Amino acid sequence: DIQMTQSPSSVSASVGDRVTITCRASQDINSWLAWYQQKPGKAPKLLIYAASSLQSGVPSRFSGSGSGTDFTLTISSLQPEDFATYYCQQANIFPITFGQGTRLEIK
C-alpha cells in the first residue's frame, strides 16, 4: 500500500498568513493527489485534485503543487474560515490512502 505522510501534524497561524502543508507519498503517484478540508462535525470537502487543479467553487487562495512523491498545499492569505484539518489522498492506485491530517489552528 502507498503510505501518505503529511507535515506538520499541526500548525498555528494568523489571519492573513501564508501557510504551506506538505504531503509525501511512499512511492511515485504521478499527479494523482487530492487535498481535502474538514471542519469539526462536517464532511470533508474536496479542494484540489490532480495535484494542482482547483475544484469548482474553491477560493483561489488555495493552490497545490508537486508530482511524483512530494506535494504541497498552500493557502496564500489565511481567512477565518480556513481554520480546519487538511488531508491529502493518493488517487493513483487502490487501496486509496489518506495522510494523517494537518490541523490548522488560530494563533
Next chain:
Amino acid sequence: EVQLLESGGGLVQPGGSLRLSCAASGFTFSTYAMSWVRQAPGKGLEWVSTISGSGGTTYSADSVKGRFTISRDNSKNTLYLQMSSLRAEDTAIYYCAKTFNRKADYWGQGTLVTVSS
C-alpha cells in the same frame, strides 16, 4: 445540486451486522463510481470501499475485506454497505462519496456506527 444522504447507522453488538444506505440525487448516478470512507472518533479518514458505476467492479480495504460488501442499485440511485462480523474498531462515522478518478468530489453528511456491547 448533488446530494448524498446516508442512513442505517446505529448501535450494534460486536459480531453483529448492519446495512448502510446512501441515497443520491442531482447527478446521473449510474455514470459514477461511489465510495465509502470512514472516520473513527477523533481520528483521520480511512477509505473503505469503491464500486464502479455499473456495479461490476469493487475494491475494498484489507481491514474490511470478507466482512463488508459494497453494492448499488442504479434503478433506485442508492449505494449500500453491508457490514457483518462487526468489531469495536469499526466504530466510526461512515461517509458515502461520489467518486471520479479515485477522488471524492462530493460527500454525504455521514452516519454513525457504534459497535459496543
